[in-house]
Every structure is written in C-alpha cells, then in structure tokens.
Amino acid sequence: MTQTAVQRILQTSRHAIHLTEGLQEPQKPLHPYLLRRTYKRYCERMRRFIRETNATRQRIEVIVEALRQLMAVDMFRAMLKAEDLVNMPAELAERISGGQGFSAEKKPDQTVMPGETLVAGICPDAVELLEDFGVHPKIFGLLKKGTPSRQVEAAKLMVALDRVTFISARVIIALTPQSKLADPSIPRKQFFGIDADTFEGMEIEFAALSREFLDANECLGIWSLELVAARGYLHRLMDNLKVVRYLAGNHPSQFETFHRMWSPDFEGPAGG
Numbered sequence: 001m002t003q004t005a006v007q008r009i010l011q012t013s014r015h016a017i018h019l020t021e022g023l024q025e026p027q028k029p030l031h032p033y034l035l036r037r038t039y040k041r042y043c044e045r046m047r048r049f050i051r052e053t054n055a056t057r058q059r060i061e062v063i064v065e066a067l068r069q070l071m072a073v074d075m076f077r078a079m080l081k082a083e084d085l086v087n088m089p090a091e092l093a094e095r096i097s098g099g100q101g102f103s104a105e106k107k108p109d110q111t112v113m114p115g116e117t118l119v120a121g122i123c124p125d126a127v128e129l130l131e132d133f134g135v136h137p138k139i140f141g142l143l144k145k146g147t148p149s150r151q152v153e154a155a156k157l158m159v160a161l162d163r164v165t166f167i168s169a170r171v172i173i174a175l176t177p178q179s180k181l182a183d184p185s186i187p188r189k190q191f192f193g194i195d196a197d198t199f200e201g202m203e204i205e206f207a208a209l210s211r212e213f214l215d216a217n218e219c220l221g222i223w224s225l226e227l228v229a230a231r232g233y234l235h236r237l238m239d240n241l242k243v244v245r246y247l248a249g250n251h252p253s254q255f256e257t258f259h260r261m262w263s264p265d266f267e268g269p270a271g272g
Helices: 002-011 032-071 074-082 090-096 123-130 137-143 148-161 166-172 196-238 241-250 252-262
Strands: none
Touching: 032 074, 032 090, 032 148, 032 166, 032 196, 032 252, 074 241, 090 196, 123 148, 137 148, 137 166, 148 166, 148 196, 196 241, 196 252, 241 252
16 A cells, blocks of 8 residues: 555544554453353354355355256257247356356455555554444554554454454454464463463464455355346246246256245255
8 A cells, every 4th residue: 555545544534543642452461251252252153154155155056057957958958049048147157157157256456565554553454444333442452463464354354243343353363373463472472271272273263264254255245146146047947837847857856956946935045
C-alpha cells in the first residue's frame, strides 16, 4: 500500500484516532479457561461452516456428473434440443465441460508485501477490513503483536466469524505461531493447566481450521448461487413430461439423482 493510501486511511478511517495513540497490549492476562472455551467454540463453528460448504460443493458435483453422463448420449442431447432445453446456466455448462464454474475466477492477490507501510504498527489492509465494525481500541494493540500478514489474517477471521471482539483478538493472537509474531524472540506466554504439547496442538489445529474456514468463506456464496442455478435447470428438466419419461425409462440412476436434488424436500446447503 502506498504512502498516499496510508494517509487516506489516517484521514478517513473511523479507527484513525486509535492508530495515532500508543497501542498497548492489555495488561491483564488471558485466563486459560477463556482461551480453551473460545478456542473450542471457534473450532466447532469453523468445522460446521466447512462441512456446510463442502456439502454445497458436493451437491453441485453430483448434479454435474449426472448431466455430464447424459450429455454423452446422442438421444438425450437431441431431446434437449427438441424440447428447447439446450440452454443452461453458463457456470453449469462450464463445469460439465470440465471447468470449475465461478470458483475458477481469479481472486485479487491480497498478499502483504515485505516493507509494507504500517500505521502505528498496524497493516492498513487490516484497518480497511475492520472499517465497517466498531473496534475496541485495544484490539489494535493486540494485532500489532502479529506480522502484517497475520494482522490481515486475524482481521479476516474475526469478520468471517462475525466476532470482531476484544476476546476474539486475544485468542487469535494467543494462538498465533511464533513465526507470525512481529517479534518472534519474545517468549510465549504460559497458560496454567495447558502444557506445551497441548498448546502446540491447539495452535496447529486452529491454524489449519482457520485456513480452510477462510477458503470456505470465500467459496460458499459462489457455490450456493451455482447450486440454485443448477437446481433451477433441473426444475426445467423435471417439469418436462417427455424428459421425465425418457430418464425414468432409460437412465434411472440419473433420474433418481435429479428427483432428489429437484424435490421441494431437498435439503439446502446447510443440511445433510
């Protein structure tokens, strides 16, 4: 981020006043019970969200595979043409042809480059991510302990979890790997009742879940739209009597798949 962009943040950000004051880490230590409880809650929440996202992706793949098999059949393609059902959602057609649908679109590179200009030790990208949230001033004091890339990751995680809170920031920073701390030479704090091996396991699990969760958070909305579009096309197919009779008589497996996915009783992305 350029110096001009940094100045713009200082002039326009709702958090600018906090970034010009001394950013101090909270003096009161994080209680081990609070660390464990928040860690468990966030891990379970991330696992649940990841399962939901994977279920949505899997449903798309089931529909795509069934259609791909049918599109290899000349009679089925001829029927689609005769019944004016050739046109399907572009992302569905792309997946059938071997593409990745909307998920293939390139996302902007959000890597924080070395030498990034900081504002009172805070990465401007992290400030922008938190712009729409009321942020406790001490959160920035906590974020300052991480590297710029970790600050951005922590901000994304709080936003995705819908937990832009002081406690969230404390737990995320507490579980930050030593290599992602602004000063990795500072000894890690010890938590009563949590031995070194247990804490390392918590740190590793939280890091892995966080990465998968943030990836899922970027994909779920896109995949949900793709699933809605795919089910809309199935509705057109299953609403056509000739197609239904043909599938039931010649391709019972695909017919069952379409019926299950098209049914009003179909469980949406959060189900299953």
